[in-house]
Amino acid sequence: MLSEPMTLYKLMILYMLNQVKFPLTNSNISDFFVSKEYTTYFIVQQALTELLEANLISMENINNTSRYDMTKEGEEALSFFEKQISPAIITDINEFIQTNKFRMRNEVSTTAEYYKLPGNELIVHCEVLEGKTPLINIEINSPDEEQATVMTNNWRSCSQDIYQYIMKKLLGDM
Numbered sequence: 001m002l003s004e005p006m007t008l009y010k011l012m013i014l015y016m017l018n019q020v021k022f023p024l025t026n027s028n029i030s031d032f033f034v035s036k037e038y039t040t041y042f043i044v045q046q047a048l049t050e051l052l053e054a055n056l057i058s059m060e061n062i063n064n065t066s067r068y069d070m071t072k073e074g075e076e077a078l079s080f081f082e083k084q085i086s087p088a089i090i091t092d093i094n095e096f097i098q099t100n101k102f103r104m105r106n107e108v109s110t111t112a113e114y115y116k117l118p119g120n121e122l123i124v125h126c127e128v129l130e131g132k133t134p135l136i137n138i139e140i141n142s143p144d145e146e147q148a149t150v151m152t153n154n155w156r157s158c159s160q161d162i163y164q165y166i167m168k169k170l171l172g173d174m
Helices: 003-018 026-035 041-053 072-084 087-109 145-171
Strands: 057-062 065-070 110-117 121-130 133-142
Touching: 003 026, 003 041, 003 057, 003 065, 003 072, 003 087, 026 041, 026 065, 026 087, 041 057, 065 072, 065 087, 087 110, 087 121, 110 145, 121 145, 133 145
Parallel strands: none
Antiparallel strands: 057 065, 110 121, 121 133
16 A cells, blocks of 8 residues: 555655656655655655656755656656646645745755864865856855855855856956
8 A cells, every 4th residue: 555655646746756857855745745745855865866766867865865866767657657646746846846945946056064174174066057057156265164164155146246246357347
């Protein structure tokens, strides 16, 4: 009996990934299932694990955040079985994505982290992606961990202004 709902959950995840042009985080996917009361967080984790093991999705871990994307095999599987997802569920997924698309895209496309180099130097790595292509990629030396933390925490809210400033300065009066 569990395998039938589990199959539906997996198809729903594939459908979600197919509706966006960027990876979804574990949190994005789990939020949908839990907020709409389709299933529990733990069942979603099981479905994600099974999809990964079947090579229907891929996962990349960046800044301690799991990001999921659909593989070609996942696209093929969805094309065969998408009709098994009810219209009501498709509506729920589409509405969730429409409501949260900007926030979800921002979560995966704007990242910042810091790491230590030999000699206790800290480097803050900040990046904005458009799909999988970097729009801006900056590394800044930080004098201490406190400032590195502040920089990483502020990057998401400041990245657009910083990008515009750099482009304006580099292009001049063009």
